[in-house]
Structures are given as structure tokens and as C-alpha cells.
Amino acid sequence: MTRFVLRRLAWLVVTAWVVVTLSFFLMRAVRGGPFDGERALTPAVEAGVRARYHLDWPLWKQYLAYLGPFNLDERAPAFLGGDGARPWGGVLAGDLGPSFQYRDLSVNDILAQSLPISLELGAWALLVALAVGLPAGVLAGLRHGTRTDLALRLAATAGSALPNFVLAGLGILMFGFVWPLLPVAGWGGARELVLPALVLGLPFAAYVARLTRTGVLETLQRDFVRTARAKGLPERTLILRHVLPVALLPVISFLGPAAAGILTGSLVVERLFAIPGTGSHFVNGALNRDYTLAMGVTLVYTLLVSALGLAVDLLYGWIDPRLRAEGR
Amino acid sequence: MSGRSSWSALWSTRAARAAGWVLGLAALVALLAPLWPLPSPARIDLSRALRGPEAPWTRGFVTAPADATLELGAVDQALDAARRALFGARESAAWLGTDSKGRDVLARIVWGSRVSFLVALCAGLTSLVIGVAFGAVSGYAGGRVDEFLMRVVDALQSLPFVFVVIFVITLAGAWKQELLALGVSREVLLYVLVGAVSWLTMARIVRGQVLALRSAEFVLAARALGASHLRILWVHVLPSILPVVIVYLTLSVPSILLMESFLSFLGLGIEPPRVSWGLLAADGADALNPLRIPWWLVVFPAAAMGAVLLALNVLGDELRDALDPRQARERSA
Numbered sequence A: 001m002t003r004f005v006l007r008r009l010a011w012l013v014v015t016a017w018v019v020v021t022l023s024f025f026l027m028r029a030v031r032g033g034p035f036d037g038e039r040a041l042t043p044a045v046e047a048g049v050r051a052r053y054h055l056d057w058p059l060w061k062q063y064l065a066y067l068g069p070f071n072l073d074e075r076a077p078a079f080l081g082g083d084g085a086r087p088w089g090g091v092l093a094g095d096l097g098p099s100f101q102y103r104d105l106s107v108n109d110i111l112a113q114s115l116p117i118s119l120e121l122g123a124w125a126l127l128v129a130l131a132v133g134l135p136a137g138v139l140a141g142l143r144h145g146t147r148t149d150l151a152l153r154l155a156a157t158a159g160s161a162l163p164n165f166v167l168a169g170l171g172i173l174m175f176g177f178v179w180p181l182l183p184v185a186g187w188g189g190a191r192e193l194v195l196p197a198l199v200l201g202l203p204f205a206a207y208v209a210r211l212t213r214t215g216v217l218e219t220l221q222r223d224f225v226r227t228a229r230a231k232g233l234p235e236r237t238l239i240l241r242h243v244l245p246v247a248l249l250p251v252i253s254f255l256g257p258a259a260a261g262i263l264t265g266s267l268v269v270e271r272l273f274a275i276p277g278t279g280s281h282f283v284n285g286a287l288n289r290d291y292t293l294a295m296g297v298t299l300v301y302t303l304l305v306s307a308l309g310l311a312v313d314l315l316y317g318w319i320d321p322r323l324r325a326e327g328r
Numbered sequence B: 001m002s003g004r005s006s007w008s009a010l011w012s013t014r015a016a017r018a019a020g021w022v023l024g025l026a027a028l029v030a031l032l033a034p035l036w037p038l039p040s041p042a043r044i045d046l047s048r049a050l051r052g053p054e055a056p057w058t059r060g061f062v063t064a065p066a067d068a069t070l071e072l073g074a075v076d077q078a079l080d081a082a083r084r085a086l087f088g089a090r091e092s093a094a095w096l097g098t099d100s101k102g103r104d105v106l107a108r109i110v111w112g113s114r115v116s117f118l119v120a121l122c123a124g125l126t127s128l129v130i131g132v133a134f135g136a137v138s139g140y141a142g143g144r145v146d147e148f149l150m151r152v153v154d155a156l157q158s159l160p161f162v163f164v165v166i167f168v169i170t171l172a173g174a175w176k177q178e179l180l181a182l183g184v185s186r187e188v189l190l191y192v193l194v195g196a197v198s199w200l201t202m203a204r205i206v207r208g209q210v211l212a213l214r215s216a217e218f219v220l221a222a223r224a225l226g227a228s229h230l231r232i233l234w235v236h237v238l239p240s241i242l243p244v245v246i247v248y249l250t251l252s253v254p255s256i257l258l259m260e261s262f263l264s265f266l267g268l269g270i271e272p273p274r275v276s277w278g279l280l281a282a283d284g285a286d287a288l289n290p291l292r293i294p295w296w297l298v299v300f301p302a303a304a305m306g307a308v309l310l311a312l313n314v315l316g317d318e319l320r321d322a323l324d325p326r327q328a329r330e331r332s333a
Helices: A002-029 A043-052 A059-067 A107-142 A147-161 A164-178 A190-220 A223-230 A235-247 A249-272 A278-287 A291-319 A321-326 B003-012 B014-031 B074-087 B105-141 B143-157 B161-181 B186-196 B200-213 B217-224 B229-265 B277-287 B296-323 B325-332
Strands: B061-063 B090-092
Touching: A002 A059, A002 A291, A002 B143, A002 B161, A107 A147, A107 A190, A107 A235, A107 A249, A107 A278, A107 A291, A147 A190, A147 B296, A164 A190, A164 A249, A164 B229, A164 B277, A164 B296, A190 A235, A190 A249, A223 A235, A235 A249, A249 A278, A249 A291, A249 B161, A249 B229, A278 A291, A278 B161, A291 B161, B014 B105, B014 B296, B105 B143, B105 B186, B105 B200, B105 B229, B105 B277, B105 B296, B143 B200, B161 B186, B161 B229, B186 B229, B200 B229, B217 B229, B229 B277, B229 B296, B277 B296
Parallel strands: none
Antiparallel strands: B061 B090
């Protein structure tokens, strides 16, 4: 188990390093630097700007400064020739650099403001996915072959086929305007949360329902279920204690991809509902060529998604006794 | 698998047949877009902005104003000429309404489907080439190489690809002129990028299949006869895994279509005056406001997109089941 975790972590580090390095050199290779297209600056101002962002350094030094973990300017630690006032810097020290679009903010500032919003939205969406998907899947599995089952399956197929921005458009139309129950933009209150969380979560609820239904059907045919029935266990206890824990295993391994998908989908949903989350900033940054912001968000989300994936795998190994025994 | 029986089994499922009809119809409509008597999807006429839909039986056809036509290729010009011969200057009235710039929604859905399908097709082929090459090399080489290549696939799987694609598109914006000089427009970039991030499952599947065939007798025989590795892969191994490859290509198309519309929706994909389904969805969402509710801008593109994606999903599932009846039985048990 430890070896498995260590190997995964090692690959994560390599992936992150490749992402950082590639994007650094791509960013620097972009002609004219980040201030291309601005109104013409006087040479003195331009030199000041270049000095501020260290664009006057040789490339290798810029790269090392960007990677970290040591700060390389005049406030670098003593052994690098600075005065040691600000020893750490760069990505390895958790510093993603200044944003090119929002001049006064660093990428870290933007993430600190917006990431909690995106994570809250994502968590609610995941809750929607489970709260809707699990009961629907269990019901469809237990009522297998009936009209309820058919209706739920149709709904699930349709739900997983419609992209979330189409769902969002329909949702805004229905509950925002035709039948104005909910606010269609903004962030802060519980009412603002309802539509975005539903739109973001429902496609995944559809997938969870399909997985759960299959799991329940397969488990119901197992020998231990027949044994439990033969012993006269009440149906309710049988389902809750014996069937569900086994049937839900595939759902647990889907949680990792689902979380990744929800974070991705949140790009569109945040834009549509004017939510000031990381996704909104990322898209704005991309449209305005804010390379450092785009790069920082990509890196943070890569780490986040990988960490979630690893956590889900560990959870799975912990829950499934067969994997625990193997020790992987 | 025995080809004939599974194809006929597939065709006998009512759902698959319906999905096939929907997709066939959509493909035909998209392919022959210049032939239909539709208004130009790019004609802006603010005096006709945000007209609600009119049923074809209340107002069927109107006389088209003479206006600048679209830039068309040779085949499309022929289709356009055929349209003129068939319908003259008549074009459909706004059956599905007009958008905030007075452009016809039906025409935009039809022409948008063209672009969306084209991207899906090209990106699908890109992912096919990369995935098959990667998977075949990995499975055929085996051992350490295989181990390493599959770890790379695992590592890539953990990347949030949409973010990476958007990041690259952002960077490419700075090289727009150079890329255009090379003949790489944003649209071509989209084919390549979306394809380049959609090949992982294909690589896994192909690798598994090739690994199983690696020590099959006909491969060993070819090797004993002195065939080169490349020749063995190309002539002997790949043809025998073709059905599997085709099925997984079908399965990957919906997600590629989705990614294109996702990017276009965010303003990072197809650029106006071209139109794609993602752009249409974005237009619809932008046009909504409390004073005026142009529902037709949201509902009709959503319906078209939903129908095609649903059909693709159903067909993909049925194809997979046809390929692997054992799993199918488990799934629907």
C-alpha cells in the first residue's frame, strides 16, 4: 500500500514538473512578452516593467526563479548572494507569480479569493449527484424491469447526454424567467446556489444512477444474498446491510473522475451564473492572455484532481476487504 | 467476434435503429447544408432581430434578398447552384425564429452542425491515429517499454485536460499570424488539440488487444518468415483489431463533440462568423433577460444537440454490447 502511494506521488511530481516546465518555456517563447498589445510604453517604463517581472534576466535564471523554491532577486537567501529578506519564491514555494491581467494581485491572491467559492459549488454539485443518483439507481435496480425502472433509465440516459451548459440554459429559462423561482446570477446566499449546483450535479447524478443500478442488479444475484434471504432476513435489512455496501463500490471509484468533471464543468457554470469562482477567472485570464493566471490555475487543478483521485483510490482500498488483504 | 451476427443483432435493437436514423438524418442535413432553401446563417439584419418562430404552415417561404453569399468550396458551390435551380430565390421564413442580430436560427443550427460534426470527425481521427499508434507500440513491445508507456497514460489521465487545452489555446493566440501562415487556424488547432487529449482510452484498448495477439500463431508465423515489426503490426495485427477500434471511436465522438461545444461556448473554440453548436448555446444563454425571453434561442439548439448526443450515446452503448455480448447480458441483467 505504501509503495503504491509513493509511486503515485512520484508520478504526480513528475507530471507537475513537466506541466510547469513546458508551460514556462511556452509562455516565454510567446513573442513580445506578456505586455504585447498594450499602448506603447516609454523605454524607461518598459525597462521598469521588465525589471519588475525579471524579464531582463537570462532565461535559465527566470526558469529557476519561477520553479523555486528560492527567491533569486536581491532579497534572496545569503548563500545565493542576497540579503535574505525574502528567501523563498517560485512554484515550489507555493508562489505562482504576479497576474498579468490584474496588475495589483498575485495569482495566489486570486486563487485565495476564488478557489473556496469554486470548491463550495463543486461540493454541493457532488452532493446533488449522490443525493439524486444513489436513490434513483437503487430504486431502478430493485424495481428492475418495471415502468419505474424504464423511466429512470431513460432519464439517466438523457441526463448524461445533455451537456451542462445546455441544461443550464434550459434551467435559467424555466426557473429564472418563465417561472421566476430562483435568482439566475450571483453568489452568496443559499438561493443563488440552487440552480448552479443542480446544473453542475445532475449529469453526474445520471451516471451515478446507472452505476448504482448495475451494481444493485449484480449484487442481488450473488450467493450471499440468496443465503441471507433463505435465513429469513427482512428485505430492508438485506438491502441496507448486505446489498448496498457491495453494490456501491463502483460508485466510489467513480467519485474521482466525477470530482474532476465537476471542476471542469464549473468553468461554464460559473460563467453562466456570474459566480466569481476560479473558473470565471481562468476563462477571463485565458481570453485576456493572462498566461501566469492560466498556468497557475491549470497547475492547481492538476494537483487537486490527482490528489482527489489518489484519495478515492485509498478509500476504495480501505473499504474493499479484498484489496485490503492483497495489500497492493 | 463474428462480424455478421453482431451487426445484425445491433440493427435489430429498436433503440439502435432509431439512433441510427437520427444520426443519418443529421449527417445528411449537415453535409448537404447549401442545398436547403435556408437564409444565410451569417446575414445580419437588425430590423428582424429576435423574431419568434413562425410555423411553416402559416408562412412557408419568402423571397430572399440578394446578398453576399458565404465563402464556399467547389462542392458546396455546386450544391448552392443546385439549390438556386430548385428553389430559385425562395428561402424559408424564420420557422425557428431569429437571434438578436436577426440571423435565422434554423439556418444557424444546420450550418453549426456542419462545423461541430467536422471538428468531431477531425479530432476523432487525430485521437485515433495517436491512440492506435501509442497502444500498438506499447502492447507489441511489451515488457519495460509497455510498463513505462502505460504509466505515462496513467499520469496523463490525471490531468484536467480542458484546462490544458484552454491554456494552449491562450498561448496560441500570441502566435496567431505565424500559425495562420502555416495554414493552422484556430479551427485546425481545435481539431488537433481536442484529438490530442482524447486518445487515452483508445490507447488502453488497443494495447490490450495487441498484447493478446502478440504471441498469436499468425504473428509468430509472420515473424518466423522474417517480416519486420512494422509490417507485422500494419498488415497482420491492426486489421484484426479494427472492429474494436471502430467501436471505441464511436464511443469517443460524443465526448469530443462536447469538448468542442464547451470551448466554443467559452469563446475559445470556433470563431464568428463561423458558427457551431457551442456558440449557439452561448448566444441563447446570453440573449436571455428578464424583459424579453427569446426561448427559441435556447430550446431549439438544445433540442438538436440533445437529440444527436443521445443518439450517439445509445448507438455507442449498443455497439459495445454487440461487440461483447457477455458484458451486455450483465449490464442489462
